[in-house]
Amino acid sequence: MSKLKVVHYINNFFAGIGGEEKADIVPEIREGVVGPGMALNKALGDEAEVVATAICGDSYFGENLEEAQATLIEMIKQYEPDLFVAGPAFNAGRYGVACGIIAKAVEAELNIPVITGMYIENPGADMFKKDLHIIATNNSAADMRNAIPKVAKLGLKLAKGEEVGPPEEEGYHVRGIRVNYFHERRGTERAIDMLLKKINGEEFVTEYPMPVFDRVEPQPAIKDMSKVKVAIVTSGGIVPQGNPDRIESSSATKYGIYDISGMDSLTSDKFMTIHGGYDRAFVTENPNLVVPLDVMREMEKEGVIGELCNYFVTTTGTGTAVGNAKAFGEAFSKKLVADGVEAVILTST
Amino acid sequence: MVKEVERAGIPVVHVCTVTPISLTVGANRIVPAVGIPYPLGDPNLDVEGDKKLRRQLVEKALKALQTEVEEQTVFED
Structure with a gap:
């Protein structure tokens, strides 16, 4: 079987083109791996290969949303990828948002699985965690070697159409999607277990976490x-x-x-x-x-x-x-x- | 909705049957209601009794609005 084809998206910085002064570079695509693509390619192993790397400046992307997306999609399309990987962007805000936007657009336009990675406080994580699988990373590129294998592993699963496990298992940001499945132990047994642990003061993990509600200060009482x-x-x-x-x-x-x-x-x-x-x-x-x-x-x-x-x-x-x-x-x-x-x-x- | 009313600067009282939900969501002044299918009144009573009960509850709600609270408060009897 031939290898699955992967197109990787990175910004000016990770492409080694330059920092802030190069953030306005226009989209381009290069054959093969660039920068972190090397580690990604290695982590993908024998099953998949990074065939091309799309690059765009973060500022250019942010200031020319429509154009950047359209150009990049045309470039990516030529390689007929089976999977699209963006980032990971760690805590880089503009990069994270760009990764989210382009990943979502590629998924919609090219109808292929996509994956990215971000730190929880990256604004892109909040914006896109409901739409995309976003691997949870640390807040700096020093976390690259932990992040890349997770991106590769889940990316491969998505590309092969395999079943994706829950967030805590696969390492992606909670998307708020509930999946029905058959547990080997029925609910009553699990509930009693949980209750006994609670009574004994032991740690337990709820199966239904409550949303966190904010609070509002009470208004003063009405006088008359x-x-x-x-x-x-x-x-x-x-x-x-x-x-x-x-x-x-x-x-x-x-x-x-x-x-x-x-x-x-x-x-x-x-x-x-x-x-x-x-x-x-x-x-x-x-x-x-x-x-x-x-x-x-x-x-x-x-x-x-x-x-x-x-x-x-x-x-x-x-x-x-x-x-x-x-x-x-x-x-x-x-x-x-x-x-x-x-x-x-x-x-x- | 209770919180948004309060956030907008209007004192608000939540009259509801399932007070734990109201506490979880974050209402500050809570008055327990009669029952889920009839929060303000009791159709098992006669018309007058039902209305009297409703009046008492509304009075209680108004009293809650006229009471200073520092934290979430359920106004029991």
Whole structure:
């Protein structure tokens, strides 16, 4: 069998052309290996060979994104590679971003597997870890001899279409992809093992790491409620009958703002719930169970609160991505502030 | 969403049934609700009882908004 063909991408610095003063060089391609390609070629062994090296200045790439990509792809294409390797870029920011962009473009345009390598704090790692296999490296090129074998090993697997193991095994940055597989021991046994270790104060590794949430300082308490405009926000999926904005019943990608001016209660002929995460029977009968308009309107009339905002904000909380929820919150909070809302009651089912 | 409201400078109270989720996500003022399919009220009560319960919960939520907190606080009874 003939060797798999690999095209390697590096920047001006690793090509030995020069440092910052040469960062504006235009794309070029050379036959065979250049710089770190030598080590890469060795690590690929008998199965694959670096047939060409594409080179581009980091500044040129950054300043001429479209052109640089188009030119490089044309150059790379001629060699009909089976695998494309970019970098590794370690902690070089522009280089990392360039590696990410070109690797993603090559994958899309030439339909071949791609791989790169970066330090976790390289901005390119954050930008592309969801799209690409990025081998986790240390923060400087001194780590080359550790990084290259990992790049070569995983690159070969990708090129041969073999199954790729989890990040901790293969050494790439966590991509946030969950893969189903059959474990030789069932869940109950593993859970009990974990629990016993926890009770005994031994170390254990969770199978479901929780995302890290940021924190916000509490706002000061409200002094006089009778002077304050209050708004109701909910993740309970209450919408006008017919769901005019087509908010999803789970994994919402949007929120709605609906008028309640002049209404004393949220009646079931005008409102409904589309939330897919709880038994809707009760709320369908009485939407005030989630958006307590009836009692809040009374309290407004009694002067307990200064004013009730004349709309409520709503979405579906179930399965909704944290990123989406955050974006909704950012967007509608601006409106709330602009409309003079000084307190919010947010209800969740 | 709770945090973004608070970050925007508006005091916010989270009325929810599953308070551990609210604590994990990072709400600062939390009032436990009645039940998942009926957070504010109880349809098993008669209409008046249900509404009275809802009013009590909203009053509790307003009280939470008028209470200074230094850290995440669940306003139990």
